Amino acid sequence: MLHATGSLLTIDVGDRSVTTTDIDDELAAFIGGRGVATKLAHDRIPFDADPLGADNRLYFASGPLQQSNMSFTGRMSLTGLSPLTDGLLSSNAGGYLSRNFVATGHSVVEIVGESDELLAIHVTDEGVEFEPVPELEDAGVPAVTDAMNDRHGLESEHLVTIGPAGERVVRFASVMTYDERAFGRGGLGAVMGAKSVKCISFDGDSAPALELPNEDLHMEVHREAATSDDIMRRQGTTNLTEFLNDEFSLPTRYYSELEFEGAADIGGNAVEEKKYEKAACSVCAFACKLPTRDEETGLETEGPEFETVFSFGSNCGVDDVVDVMKSNELCDRYGMDTISCGVTVAAYLAANDEFGNAELVHDLVEQIAFREGDGDLLAEGVARIHDELGVENWAIKGLEHAAHDGRVVQGQGLSYAVANRGGDHMYSTTMIPEYHGKIDPEGTAGKAEHVIRNENLNALRDSGIICQFGVGRAVEDDRFERLFDADFQDLLSVGSRVVELERHFNNQRGFDGEDDWVPYDLPDLESSLQEYYDERGWNDDGTVPADRVDAIAGSD
CATH class of the missing domain: 3.60.9.10 (Aldehyde ferredoxin oxidoreductase, N-terminal domain)
Structure with missing residues (x-):
């Protein structure tokens, strides 16, 4: 391998x-x-x-x-x-x-x-x-x-x-x-x-010696990335904005609504209009990044991507793409996660009936970065301050809930509940087959297997390391085998061991099945959680058995 x-x-x-x-x-x-x-x-x-x-x-x-x-x-x-x-x-x-x-x-x-x-x-x-x-x-x-x-x-x-x-x-x-x-x-x-x-x-100049198998496949993937006409290359993830708003949901005004009337003004086309050049990551020909500029104000940033369009746009009731770009630029400059920061700001706007106040949003971002004024409270994140603000706790295991709404794509809701990282859409990405109609977005029953496979695959992806945009577009199961010179099920087993070690570490800090929760009702959630634990071979309380951890340790 x-x-x-x-x-x-x-x-x-x-x-x-x-x-x-x-x-x-x-x-x-x-x-x-x-x-x-x-x-x-x-x-x-x-x-x-x-x-x-x-x-x-x-x-x-x-x-x-x-x-x-x-x-x-x-x-x-x-x-x-x-x-x-x-x-x-x-x-x-x-x-x-x-x-x-x-x-x-x-x-x-x-x-x-x-x-x-x-x-x-x-x-x-x-x-x-x-x-x-x-x-x-x-x-x-x-x-x-x-x-x-x-x-x-x-x-x-x-x-x-x-x-x-x-x-x-x-x-x-x-x-x-x-x-x-x-x-x-x-x-x-x-x-x-x-x-x-x-x-x-x-x-430096001392990369360790490494023989890569099937290097012809590397060039094949590279050519496909360079010649792809995928809309992601023009609009990044913002191409999802209007589609989800129309067909599924776009959480709006601190999750109180599922549709945003200003989606077109902050979505893919609006962002693409501000894009002034192509940009990529190292050696990548897909070039999906979004350097954006507003000529009137001179504001330049990279992005926003879809999750920032949600967190500082629809969820804050802000419908001007330049205002969202400004929030994105401030977070990058001061070093903050745009999802958690935007959701926390949205919680403050909900508490103070200030949705749509972009100037206040920008002021709060700066206050949070320097822990000044109300920013000192908001810097703690939604899970720690929602009671003081008098709003619902839209965080799972302490991590602010992402844009992909588990109330609508309910397998994704199950994946949020069990994810070791909490409200992170990238941990299992179960929403992708639900959006594409490969599995019914309604209900959680029978979806534990999908959640587990995606968790294992994404842990493998992050170990390789391959970008999520490459998985499913250019790197399918057979290509994983060729890239890593191993059977695909063996590769998924590596991902499974990663998930179990994360879970076991968190168990030792007091986390168990009581923490596998979301801030909304999901059909059959209790039985689906049990199905998930059974499929994983875990205890009924959501903890990892000691002998499984011992077996992982022995696999070194």
Whole structure:
């Protein structure tokens, strides 16, 4: 089975020490990316660790396909204990970082400890340097890039960076790369901020030796990506906006409505009109990114994508695409997840009858980033503040609910309930076959099998690492087998082990079936949860049996 090669580099920012460890066994069993990072986190983060304490660890990880020239592979994984969900969580980002990361000679970089001063860390194939950067306190992400470029010739494709939100441990702070690409969900930027690490750079010329099977397939996928006429290449995920508004649902005004009258003004066509050039991730010919500019105001950003159109558009009652672009740009500059931030702002608007007030939205985003005024409360996220605001809790396991509405695509609702990450649509993506009519969107009965397969496939995808837009468009089951030189069911088993380790870690922190919940009624949910546990081979209370964890440990 193809897997990443390269060592684990552990950086203790407290005592400024560096250790290199051979992890060949873990890589062979878990491929790379999210898989190997989850195994390391499960084994090395104490089950009772404080997410914002020195014992928590962050794992930046690449997969084997980051050493290829195949489209849909310009991504990396970041794993740690989330200050938003209080559980183990992996996030994923594109851009141009991954090849520079691999060039350091490491497959995983682990950050532990807590610095007594704000640091930039420089990782190369020759070693690690620690640079105190107190003058970058409160700097936005682009300003940090400018500083690193001026001092070291390091541009945004070499950097992971936090903004003021990370420094102030906003619970949904993101880690940014390439200035506008985010390791977004779950607040891992707050973990980096709690460790007083402002940015980390990666550079080198020592990618580990790796023989890739079926390299002809890489070029085949690349050609298909380059010649595709998929609307995603013009509009990104925003092409979904009007379709979902008309045919399924577009959560509106803090989920109180299912249709938004202003959808056309913030959807795919409106965003495409603001797009001024093509953009992609590393070596990808699909080029689905959205550099946008408003000529009247001079505002430039990348995006918004569909989830931001929902979170800062329909869910806030805002129907001007430029206003949504502004919210997107502020979140990128200050380093915050646009879904969680937008949903939290929408909760505030609901509490204060201010839907549609775009100026207030922008003010609140800035207040959250600096924990000023009402922003100090909102920086805690919906799950912690909904009672004080007097609104419903539209967060699952602490993670704000995504746009794809489980009240309408109910298999997706089941997937939210059981997902280790909570309200994240990317964990299982069960909504995709429901939207396409491959399974009936109504009901949860009999859908546990679909949810499990997608969870396992997506864990495999994030271990490889392959972009979600490539899975299903260019990489089907047989191509997974050829890319990884393994039987597809064996590959899905790797994904299953990743999901089980995440679940077991969270079990040790007190999570069980009582937390498998959504903020709305779903038909047959209780029996579908039991079906899910039975299919997984878990206990009736939603916990992973100890012997299964022992078996996973023995698979190293």
